[in-house]
Amino acid sequence: MKFDNSTPIYLQVVAEIKKEIVVGKIMPGDKLPSGRDLAVKYVINPNTSARVYQVLESEGICHTRRGMGTYVNEDENLIQEIKSNMAEEYLTAFLKNMHALGYEDQEIAALITKEGK
Amino acid sequence: MKFDNSTPIYLQVVAEIKKEIVVGKIMPGDKLPSGRDLAVKYVINPNTSARVYQVLESEGICHTRRGMGTYVNEDENLIQEIKSNMAEEYLTAFLKNMHALGYEDQEIAALITKEGK
Amino acid sequence: MKFDNSTPIYLQVVAEIKKEIVVGKIMPGDKLPSGRDLAVKYVINPNTSARVYQVLESEGICHTRRGMGTYVNEDENLIQEIKSNMAEEYLTAFLKNMHALGYEDQEIAALITKEGK
């Protein structure tokens, strides 16, 4: 994986893992790689791994069991929440770009419904 | 400027320049920086500068005069065209992401109109 | 192959390949040599190979599949189009030379019909 220089690496890894969950590549209850393994997998510093799991944990996506590892929560609505949060991110970024080009929300919505036909 | 590792630098610079034209920071008829200056400005290799201008030229946005420099075309509809093309690009990329998350066009349009309130 | 210093090498190789297609030495659907092989064949730099295929692709003559190679398009009219385009190029270059010598189109046409006898 390549990293975007303009955003902290740990956030990019967080986003990557969230995607894998939404997509179903990682399922609720699954064990996530150890910090060491994550560091190897993404070629990052183990400290960065730790930060990644801190963030995921703080977002209620996973929990850590001392000596056992880190596991994806089995929360019913977890995937839905991640999904809508990511959608929100995509949306705001997209709208920011479109507004910069001079488009109004109404026009944009029209473009999308038109696109779908 | 920082570059996103996931897209070719030359395309990112192309997008940057197009934005400046749409926004009016660069006007039709203006001289664009020389390849060498562009290389300095964006901290890229002069060959990459050349590629940037090749792309812009192939898109009908500017023309080049050997030994004189590169100039933005004075086409009447140029700005409008760039604007709608970029919008189209943003849109399709956004929709692709949203569809991957399982959203339908209708839902997405609804999100946007809701956002605007 | 020897190159004419007065024209970019990549354009000369482009012309060479087009000729081979028109002549039937290369057929629609055929795989073109890899960039590296082309570089060896014509004793050029791999970057120059890349540029050759970029041009051919931009002219709709071939398409490229990452990791797979470059293939001649299977367009029905491809060969005819290449043929007439090349003819057009030869013609305009020739006429330019002849006009520079002071010949009129009528005289030139006469020279050709005379030649044919």
Next chain:
Amino acid sequence: MKFDNSTPIYLQVVAEIKKEIVVGKIMPGDKLPSGRDLAVKYVINPNTSARVYQVLESEGICHTRRGMGTYVNEDENLIQEIKSNMAEEYLTAFLKNMHALGYEDQEIAALITKEGK
């Protein structure tokens, strides 16, 4: 000046000088550069200069006066002859290319008259 690797340099210089005569850049009666000067001008070997003038002389285009230099002949028809010879060269090269593409003389002549309208 750049030389074509596929033709002897001396012939290319000969062609160059002939062009300058047809174009009027060099006039009948003019003194041509000394062999040494020609060598400097075209960055060629003095022996090549000598060969250039041998050819031009053998074609009746100039004459050499021992100790005085080489002069363009003041022949009335000289320019006309050079002109038609060069035209002939252009023609045959052009026809060769067109024939290779599968064109007949008649078609070619038609293309030219059409072009002229």
Next chain:
DNA sequence: GTGGTCTAGACCACT
């Protein structure tokens, strides 16, 4: 293995 991108640096043609 394939193509895609980028850097570094050289040389040329044109103004």
Next chain:
DNA sequence: GTGGTCTAGACCACC
């Protein structure tokens, strides 16, 4: 000084 071309070689993504 400007753009245009070319080489050399590196690293990446995809198959």
